Amino acid sequence: MKKLLIFIILVSGTYQAALAQHASDQEKTEVSQSVNMTEEEKVNHLINYLRHLSGSVFIRNGNEYSPDKAADHLLSKWNKHKKKVKTAHGFVDRLATFSKTDEPYQIRLKDGSTIKCGDFLNQELKRIELQSSFLE
Template sequence: MKKLIVFIMLVSGTFQASFPQNSSCRNITAVSQVVIMTEEEKVNHLIDYIRHLSGSVFIRNGKEYSPEKAADHLLSKWKKHKKKVKTAQGFVERLATYSKTDEPYMIRFSDGHMEKCGDLLSLELQRIEI
């Protein structure tokens, strides 16, 4: 039985695996790169995420809006308040969850189920921060 020894190196944020010369796997290299987003990039990603929820309806103060209109609304709130709200988490909690009337922003998906916008964006933020 042959033993396969794999060497893994971390070089400048990438993972590389190298295999011994006599291995049948010697031409395989695994590379993974970690991308670190700024808080501004995270917020822009979240707004873009809303913009591309095709088939869904954004509900604000009882009125229905397209995902594009919803994203434009959230972007305008972000531009107005980003000096006070410094993080993507703050954006979700303070700007993308409730209207001025304290009603939660809701999203109705094409299959009919509804979710709070803040909950949806919190999940997406967790996903991109991993």
Template sequence: MYKFLLSVIFLMAALQPTQAVTTLPFAANAVYTLPLDDKAESAKIMQLITYIKTLEGASFIRNGSKYSCEEAAKHLQSKWEKHNDKIKTAEEFIQKLASHSGMSGEEYQIQFADGTTKPTAQVLLQELNRLQGK
């Protein structure tokens, strides 16, 4: 719950009432609007990185090696910090940075606690859709 509240606080800090894209109800009588700028997309990217970090019992597979999801989050965060001038949306972050190795071109994978493995891009797109209410 603590991590969720931090995500909400981070998102609310990016909110501006004049540039509406969509409305999000956070409290019973309050409606906030997402700004039509990079702050909203940055908030989504941070939420996706946090989501990876908090996957319990899962492993991140990069270039044939397994890493903890905390290590994966650090890796994705550093890639985003290095290339964020080229990334405008959360979908671009997933497609260009979080789905494959820039060195080998090999697809990143998430292996879940139950042993199933899915492409990281698929996992992150599903989470992005959930965040956007799709």
């Protein structure tokens, strides 16, 4: 019985070490992927970042939309115009900042504060580009 218990402890420790190594490898993979992001990947990241902004509200032309609807809207604009808008910065500045009526898109965050969508997405874009520059 003692040998079985020692075996279980050893196997458990090895298993935990393997899990920790896998998590470390996963983080390294995610980091290296962020370093090499294409402009399209950056745009997709921004759209998904908005999509997963739980508890927030997207405001377009005075109407409120869920983050999911907002992301779908911006994705459709991106798909329609990506041949003309080639960069993530162009996406934010030309497609994700204003509606056709020149009214700024806004986001009401979970804490109740409101920010212009363009400013919000530019902050995230700067963050991922800064992270990439540190990792190169």
